[in-house]
Amino acid sequence: MVEEFIEPLEENFYEQALPLRGKHIVTQKEGAHLGDVMDVYLDPIAKRLSAILFTKNALGMGEKFLINAENIEALGEDVLIASDKSCAIRLSEATEIPGVALETFKGVKVTTLLGKNLGIIDDIQLRPSNLRIGEIIFEDGKRLVVDPSEITMGEDAVLVPEDYTSKVVIQVAESESLMGRLRSKEREWRNTITDRTREVGKWMSRTIH
Known part of the structure; x- marks a missing residue:
C-alpha cells in the first residue's frame, strides 16, 4: 500500500488568528451579501476549517445554508469572502456536514501530554492565510497560539505538547x-x-x- 503524501501547509505564526462567528459573508463574483456566519465546522484531523453555516436572517432565524471551505476565498478582519452565490447549499439539501461543529469543542479541556490542564476552550480562531487553527481562547480569557501539526483534537480533550504550558498568554486589560x-x-x-x-x-x- 502506497502512503499518500500530504504536503504540509506553510504556517505564519506571527499572523493574527481571527474569529469567524458573526462575520458578514460577501461573494467575490457578485459582491452580494449572503448572510452572517452562524456556526463553524472544523476538520479535527487537518485542524482547519471544513465548512460554515449561515442564515440570511441577522437574528439567526430562517433557512440555513452551508458553504464548504474550498469555496471560501478569504477570511478578513470584518468580512468573509465566498466565491459566488452558487456555493451556498441549503442545509436541508446537504447530504452531510463535513467536520465537527466548533460548538463541540466549547467546554473541552486542553491538556498537555504529561497531563497538565491548561484551560477550558471557549473559542477557536483561524489563520486567514490557510484557515487552519491558530489560537485557542480559554473561558478565563487566556489565549494559546498553537501549531496545528503538534496538537490532537478530540471531542473529550485537546492534547498539546508539554512546552505549551509556557505559551499560555494572559490577556491584559489595556488599563493594566x-x-x-x-x-x-x-x-x-x-x-x-x-x-x-x-x-x-x-x-x-x-x-x-
Whole structure:
C-alpha cells in the first residue's frame, strides 16, 4: 500500500488568528451579501476549517445554508469572502456536514501530554492565510497560539505538547498594560496642562483688570 503524501501547509505564526462567528459573508463574483456566519465546522484531523453555516436572517432565524471551505476565498478582519452565490447549499439539501461543529469543542479541556490542564476552550480562531487553527481562547480569557501539526483534537480533550504550558498568554486589560499606563499618564499630563493654562488665564485676566 502506497502512503499518500500530504504536503504540509506553510504556517505564519506571527499572523493574527481571527474569529469567524458573526462575520458578514460577501461573494467575490457578485459582491452580494449572503448572510452572517452562524456556526463553524472544523476538520479535527487537518485542524482547519471544513465548512460554515449561515442564515440570511441577522437574528439567526430562517433557512440555513452551508458553504464548504474550498469555496471560501478569504477570511478578513470584518468580512468573509465566498466565491459566488452558487456555493451556498441549503442545509436541508446537504447530504452531510463535513467536520465537527466548533460548538463541540466549547467546554473541552486542553491538556498537555504529561497531563497538565491548561484551560477550558471557549473559542477557536483561524489563520486567514490557510484557515487552519491558530489560537485557542480559554473561558478565563487566556489565549494559546498553537501549531496545528503538534496538537490532537478530540471531542473529550485537546492534547498539546508539554512546552505549551509556557505559551499560555494572559490577556491584559489595556488599563493594566504598558500602553494603557502610558495613555493614562498622557491623559494626566494633558489635564494638568489644561488646568495650568486655565489658572494662568485667570491670573492674567485679574492682572489686566
